[in-house]
Amino acid sequence: MSSLDQRLIAGNVPKVRKAGQVVATLDLGATKIACLIVRTTDPSQGGFELLGYGQQSSRGLKNGTVIDVEGLERSIRLAVADAERMAGQQVSSVRLAISGPSMKTQRVKANIEMDGREITQKDVMKLLNRALESGQNEKQKILHAIPFSYIVDGNDGVRDPRGMFAEDLGVVMNLVTMPDATYKNIVLCVSRAHLEVESASSGAVMSAEAVLVDDEMDNGVVCLDMGGGSTGVTVYLDGSLAFMETLQVGGNHVTSDIAQGIGTTLPAAERIKTLNGAVMATETARKEIIDAPRIGDEGRLEAAEMSRGDLVQVIEPRMEETFELISQTLSKSGLGGRLPRRVVLTGGASELPGVRDLASKILAMQARLARPVKAAQLGDDCARPTFATAAGLLTFDHTRGGDPKAAKKTPKINSEKSGETGIFGKAVEWLKENF
Template sequence: MSKALERDLIVGLDIGTSMVKAVVGEILPDGDISIVGVGEHKSRGMEKGGVNDLNLVVQSVRSAMEQMELMADCHVSSVFMSISGRHVQCQNETGMVPINNQEVTQDDVDNVIHAARSVPMPAERKLLHVLAQEFNIDVQEGIKNPIGMSGVRMTASAHIITCADDMAKNMVKCIENCDLIVDKTIFSALASSYAVLTEDEKELGVCVADIGGGTVDIVMYTDGAIRHTAVIPLGGNQITGDIAKIFRTPMNNAEQIKVNYACALKDMVSMEETIEVPSVGGRPSRGMSRHTLAEVIEPRYHEVLEIAYEQIKASGLEDQIAAGLVITGGTAKMEGAVEFAEEVFQMPVRVGKPHSVKGLAEYVDDPSYATAVGLLQYGKQDSNNKKASPKSDDDSMLKRIQSWFKGEF
């Protein structure tokens, strides 16, 4: 088998509440990503984005990784991993430093971002991301890239995403028990936004709602920068549970019924259309109106969308997302989801699928692969940043430390 390092491969691992999805991509000479392997397995041991049975999660991850490696004919040793759950929190902070030598350098940018992130944080919290929003130099505001500009003092605003340290450690432990290394842990909705959004949408203002099995992950952009992130502990599994209880069918069958026949809006379903519903305990299957199924699903889907809408209104950015809403994740595929979301949010809505990838792109042309493909995009950018600013050079490190002290004190 070929080795990942020889082919410049990168792996995204999305451990969701319903499914584990692993995608391996090769970074081509032109910088594009070519999908070379995909693996998925039913997720067991996860609930609302958190681990509740470590051994079951390990088995699910191994199965997905083995399938992916077999397709790609490779063996990988590290992954970029997603994380979600209601423990994920965000805050916006600012930092200020004097500009050394009257011209902004990369060191100055690093220093001001460090100042922005230097806020007291409880010991039980883990820092996931510090995302620059914009820079101000003296009286000039709203600067995207300050390097090379002249000034005396620079301030920066940054969006900080944190998670519960114990929750992150449990996820990492699952990966390590599969003999893998975690390159980086990335918030799920952030990864999804890398895969499904265009630059125009980010500039105009857009909200991504990644509707998974156990959570709805939200990320909001305005003026090209992230302003708000949130996680809602509701998702498609609640719909599956309603189907199982009301129609008295096993959970596995309820999930299949949801995937194959569910519609978010009952008005879109004919009264005459019928489906077969398996029974429990060996009883014979029953015929059921698909319209009745939609009547069961609509209130729950409405609840999910309403809570997401309340989160958007609470952010204070509702009037700034002119590009509307992009829904992604497995539950976004349901028939009528776009029409229902447009009705609830009163804004344009589209389903987000991964784009800008080559190779086996048809395997990931699905909203449920948004996070996994986004992890590849994030990993490629992270790799480029490391190449652009190597940290192994002793002289460079000394210079950065000296510059940090000058900027901080």
């Protein structure tokens, strides 16, 4: 067995959990850290039941990079402690979601000669291993390795080549990576909170997993994970990840614009945005007077007011710029005429009133605001775009890892988070039996 195969089997992958076991997820965002604790159930009952959740302001992270180890460690401890208190359970390991502009995608290709014989599972695994090896870089950590398309004798778009006959078999694979040093620093902070990292995943990919339905992934869709410090852009075609990019713009930039525009503190600006912010407003709403405390001559907050229309004039340009950057990113994705015409919005910054309409206008796409698909299991408090990433860590496991019947037919591997069930699980079992 190759060292790569051994890493795929024995590396940092979450164990398959039987019904009744406790699972914890941790979403490290720029503005908040969210933790969910669930107990697994039978897939027919939804896959999990929520036991507890915790959410804390994020400290120690900037642009997805650790700038204060102790600050991030404390934020993690507090979020997990809140969830443990509610759940009445202590956890020792977490499934981790990481976001930030340092996360990139790389497309790699590989092929093997078949000499006209039938394509077996062994051939597919050999091909995927070769593609992974071609994308190895000691300075980059591979979080996901997702086959986008198989190529049989020059014909691409094949979803599952097993059982077919071919002279040549190829694959196009998307790797989601981040700097290895950045990854190690984040894991260090989690371990200092006395937690083991079961798996590490891209926050944008996990958000998409939580909010997209299979028909959208199959027909083609753009998913925007609009967080506080960054916006994750993922594109799905034919049921697979086709493109991912992370932009260094998010809800924090809107908050900063408000703070500078009206002369107030960042916490006060965040509160104004949350309570009264909007991207677009009616004429009646624009005339409404709202509280907007400002920093006085003595450096303290003093009571003040402003019209909601003036607040919209501060917020709208930044959101327009955000969607224009997204449009430019999509135009450079290399997908050309295959770029989907539907966009799904999630993440805390997507909850500003009017965001969906502005996205539809600038991107020229049909848009919807999404919450996690498994909303019934998450309850009212957690079935919101804010918790989409943390929920995606659960959805991903149960639809592709925890429930073989729900696994997609495309043979997919994930270098950091595949359970030993589903189609990749079968491949792992085959490797164990044959080496």
